[in-house]
Amino acid sequence: MASLILSPAEQDYIIRGVESGFRADGRSSLDRREVTLRTGMISQANGSARCRIGNLGVGTDVLVGIKAEVNAWTPGDGVPESSGVLICNVECSPSAAQEFEGRGAEELNVELTQLLDRIFNGPQSGIDFEKLCIIPKQAYWVLHVDALVLDVRGGITDALVWATRAALLSTRLPRVVVESIPDDNGVMQAEFDVVDDPDDLTELDGVENMPIAVTFSRIGRRFVVDASEQEEAVAQARMTVAVSPKMDICAVQKGGVLRGFMPTLFSEVLQTAQTIAREEFSRFEKCYAEAKSQALSQIDEPSTGSTFLVPF
């Protein structure tokens, strides 16, 4: 990422190319790169996905694991009385870039964590958080979304959102039985029991309404979607727009400090985001269905379903 240094000639080539509608890798300004998606490779997690955005096996590589836990509700910790919560955590591995070593990635981790939180945590994500409440004021589910960034080749937010979306879609929670038992004074008390049966699992509610993100990079006087590593190095501003399947805009974040996004471009960006999101949703459905059939076909084999043992 930041370690990439381009010569002025290279920078000029990219900027002028984008302004005339050409990109260094042959795409047009609104083309996205190839996506590879797999789900269910981490057996100890409730849901998992690996997503790579890039052509010819080289690209941004993200691994997401979802772990669900039952938490006891305590007043004053900011959790609503009758809903569950989702906690995001993004970690950039030093295998993506040397400067991420030690605490080097902390700032980027926080930025990406907050962005993911803005997109997925709240009513805008479409997830039915009230269904994640087990007993109001007593117990609720916490969904921990842990993302591990293995490689960065531009378009990191889009890859994170793709992987998180796929991981949440593949998440299965154990069923919970709630019973009312009278206590010593005859007052009904609610109690719950998590069913310990690997076949008795439920999907999350409302996950199909989750948004997808489209990131625009302003280069010169124009913008491109799904910028490559080189393009990100010369981009003057970055804008991530999250769009729901109903074409509502769920989150907008402008990043990159070099220069601003012109207001004239902004309305164009929002409109383009919706058209691209529509295409991205159908592309996601296709990739996800493929990933799901792959995951199913692996059940019979002794293979652990890891994406690292087979070509990915």
Add this chain to the structure above:
Amino acid sequence: MSRQELLSPEGLRVDGRRANELRRISCRASVLSSADGSAYYEQGNTKVLVAVYGPREPRAKAQFNHDEAIVNVEFNVAPFSTSERRKRSKGDKRLLEISSFVKQTFEGAIQRSVYPRSQIDIYIHLLQHDGGTLETCINAATLALVDAGVAMADYVCACTAGSIDDTPVLDLNGVEESSIETPDLTVAILPRTGNIALLQMESKLHTSKLEDVMDLAVEGCKHIHKKLDDAVLNAANDLASKLGR
């Protein structure tokens, strides 16, 4: 809590293995596109991903060495790796201990004088944890270093062994490892000479038993050496076929 039976009267362990059996090992080299060398290694339910970069210019100029390369190891545990989610900070003593052990082991095995004024980075990710972290990390790092083409004196193969009810057992899993009365011995050897590169033991073991447990662990190391060798050969064949040779 009653003591869990780790070895049944029939001589079977909690996961159905016999005392001298290793868990299933699957590994593959060259799994990441950006790293100079990388490997994925799983032994039973313990899964490790390693990326190796280098030899390259040291990042901190102050610590470089004029006559040999420095080895830098970073160990990272994914929050979803254990059955209960746990996020570990970068300063966790357990993690630092493991990265320091891996570093010491490979400082001896890598021919560092071949690469003066440079740095070799080994980044380890523990994706799933079920006992034997150190052994899997060392085996995976060996494979990744070979994949990166780093000059080494030999492979470094590691294996654990313990003793349950006076029977030496090979390759402890998470349940066996967490039981306090099971001694847990990790050995790493250089298979060609048989020299011991690393030796670590937890809990207590009678002196008369130590030799048997050691022998068993070394036997395990030799088996793992074969597995790693196969993985290297596979990666080389794969590359050769891609080059059309």
